[in-house]
Amino acid sequence: MLGGIFYVIHHIIVKANLFFVSGAVNRLAGSTDLQTLGGLYRDKPLLALLFFVPAFSLAGFPPLSGFWAKLLLIQASIESDEFVIAGVALTVGLLTAYSMTKIWLNAFWKARPDEAGPPPSFAPRRRWLLLAPIAALATITLTIGLYARPLYSLSERAATELMDPSIYVEAVLDRDSQ
Numbered sequence: 327m328l329g330g331i332f333y334v335i336h337h338i339i340v341k342a343n344l345f346f347v348s349g350a351v352n353r354l355a356g357s358t359d360l361q362t363l364g365g366l367y368r369d370k371p372l373l374a375l376l377f378f379v380p381a382f383s384l385a386g387f388p389p390l391s392g393f394w395a396k397l398l399l400i401q402a403s404i405e406s407d408e409f410v411i412a413g414v415a416l417t418v419g420l421l422t423a424y425s426m427t428k429i430w431l432n433a434f435w436k437a438r439p440d441e442a443g444p445p446p447s448f449a450p451r452r453r454w455l456l457l458a459p460i461a462a463l464a465t466i467t468l469t470i471g472l473y474a475r476p477l478y479s480l481s482e483r484a485a486t487e488l489m490d491p492s493i494y495v496e497a498v499l500d501r502d503s504q
Contacts, residue, residue, distance in 0.1 A: 327485035329398030332477060336383070336395040336470065343380035343463035347373070350456050351433060360429065365438035372457060374434040379464035381426035383471065386419040391470035394478070 352358045354370055367374040383390035386397075396419055403412035470477050487493045 327488060328478075328481050329395070329402045331481040331484050331488075332398050333395040335477060335481065336391040336467075339463055339466055339470075340380040340383050340392060343460060343467065344384070346460045346463065347377050347380065350460060353456060354453070355433075360432040362439060363433040364436040365434075367434040369438075370434075373460075374430070376457065376460045376464050377430060377434065379467050381430065382423065383467045385423035385426060387423070389468070389471040391467045391474070391477075393471060394474045 348358055350373055351363065351366065354373065355363055355366060357363055379390065383392035386392045386395070396415060400412045400415050403409070403415065
């Protein structure tokens with residue numbers, strides 16, 4: 327339960343960030359079609375770097391939040407003798423790393439196709455407004471990865487309360503104050 331809660335919180339942050347990156351790519355490059363994208367690493371190096379954080383956190387790479395989330399789930403699987411689930415989690419991590427690498431190579435690394443035309447221009451202030459939430463979520467992802475204890479403690483408390491609903495009932499009814 328603890329691992330599941332930790333993973334869901336991590337996943338919400340990382341997936342939201344990937345959607346923000348996709349939106350930023352669309353605004354800054356004029357498309358989200360991998361066939362028409364390219365060259366963003368040269369043109370938008372900060373965005374290329376910011377894509378790495380949620381993409382490889384999703385795959386479970388350290389020192390990002392996804393590493394701890396996957397580790398907790400794999401540990402719980404092994405402790406429960408659910409080796410197939412642990413294997414599936416590891417396989418999904420590898421497939422995620424493969425797909426994120428493929429996206430990065432197509433959108434950021436390969437040359438921009440000539441027929442794609444020039445990317446839309448953006449004022450620097452508007453560009454920063456577009457990148458600020460991505461940077462904030464990437465910072466949270468990295469912070470959780472480097473200092474997982476607060477989220478671990480929160481997840482542990484939530485798991486305990488979910489497994490024992492009497493704690494919630496007592497808190498809601500607050501019988502001591504009556």
